[in-house]
Amino acid sequence: xxxxxxxxxxxxxQEGRISILNCDYTxxxxxxxxxxxxxxxxxxxxxxxxxxxxxxxEDGRFTxxxxxxxxHLSLHIVPSQPGDSAVYFCAARPYSGNTPLVFxxxxxxxxxx
Amino acid sequence: xxEVTQTPSHQVTQMGQEVILRCVPISNHLYFYWxxxxxxxxxxxxxxxxxxxxxxxxxxxxxxxxVERPDGSNFTLKIRSTKLEDSAMYFCASRDRENTGELFFxxxxxxxxx
Numbered sequence: 001x002x003x004x005x006x007x008x009x010x011x012x013x014q015e016g017r018i019s020i021l022n023c024d025y026t027x028x029x030x031x032x033x034x035x036x037x038x039x040x041x042x043x044x045x046x047x048x049x050x051x052x053x054x055x056x057x058e059d060g061r062f063t064x065x066x067x068x069x070x071x072h073l074s075l076h077i078v079p080s081q082p083g084d085s086a087v088y089f090c091a092a093r094p095y096s097g098n099t100p101l102v103f104x105x106x107x108x109x110x111x112x113x
Numbered sequence: 114x115x116e117v118t119q120t121p122s123h124q125v126t127q128m129g130q131e132v133i134l135r136c137v138p139i140s141n142h143l144y145f146y147w148x149x150x151x152x153x154x155x156x157x158x159x160x161x162x163x164x165x166x167x168x169x170x171x172x173x174x175x176x177x178x179x180v181e182r183p184d185g186s187n188f189t190l191k192i193r194s195t196k197l198e199d200s201a202m203y204f205c206a207s208r209d210r211e212n213t214g215e216l217f218f219x220x221x222x223x224x225x226x227x
Contacts, residue, residue: 032213032214034214034215036218041220041221042220042221043117043119043204043206043218043219043220043221044156044204044218045218046215046216046217049213049214049215089155089156091156091214093214099169100146100158100161100169101158101214101216102158103148103155103156103157103158104155105154105155106155106156
């Protein structure tokens with residue numbers, strides 16, 4: 001049962017352009033959504049999050065959009081840089097608070113110089 | 114910047130052997146987790162630990178798995194009798210009292226079962 005789905009296993013983007021990573025979820029009982037970034041041989045690193053009561057959160061080059069009616073969120077990176085090349089995981093936290101995060105399978109982003 | 118540290122970075126073991134993976138969470142964190150990622154698959158939750166006891170575990174976390182916080186700093190995951198399918202990257206994570214969902218992950222321990 002995939003509660004959090006990242007349907008694109010990989011994405012290639014030219015340096016300076018926008019990267020859009022997508023995530024869908026099936027459970028309405030999530031209250032926080034997070035994006036993690038993972039480089040090879042490292043653990044996931046928190047990038048940005050959004051509460052379910054918001055539809056947008058921005059932090060520098062990174063913006064996360066949440067569309068609750070579509071159960072869809074996206075991460076926009078603009079402008080993309082070669083150092084952004086990594087695997088990006090979408091994660092969701094159920095309302096019950098201490099229940100652990102549920103992760104998607106990840107999307108590998110390659111930013112080409 | 115404080116970080117979660119894990120040892121060993123890579124362990125190779127024979128099927129049926131016991132393995133202990135070690136983690137030192139961030140010192141003021143109260144909630145501890147183990148996740149794993151089988152190659153090419155998603156990051157999967159194994160177990161969470163708070164106040165010296167398991168607070169939640171997944172169906173993956175069967176009787177072959179156990180966790181311990183033996184000395185107030187280390188947080189260990191033990192696999193009693195390893196199977197081939199236990200080969201994965203194991204990530205330890207921790208968080209503080211503020212529950213925004215943000216977890217701090219270690220770099221992972223790669224377990225290879227032969």
